[in-house]
Amino acid sequence: MEKTLKVYIYKEGDKLIFHQPEAMLTGVYASEGWFMKNIKESKNFVTGNPEKAHLFYIPFSSRVL
Structure with missing residues (x-):
């Protein structure tokens, strides 16, 4: 599966609005x-x-909403 399944991650701009995993590793x-x-x-x-x-x-991030 690791050799065949591929995921494309959409990129954000310079200012990360939704993708902030470091702030969401607890709670x-x-x-x-952790998934991000x-x-x-x-x-x-x-x-x-x-x-x-x-x-x-x-x-x-649903948390940021």
Whole structure:
């Protein structure tokens, strides 16, 4: 699965509005923060080419809303 499944992560601008995992690693929304952090750092699943992606991830925080 690690060799075939690829996720494209949409990039934000210079000012990160929604993707702030470091601020969300504890508390009620900790799983959201850990998922954001781990998917961003993944070398096996993440692709920079949307043409090769199977899934698309928008770094969006429900906590920030």
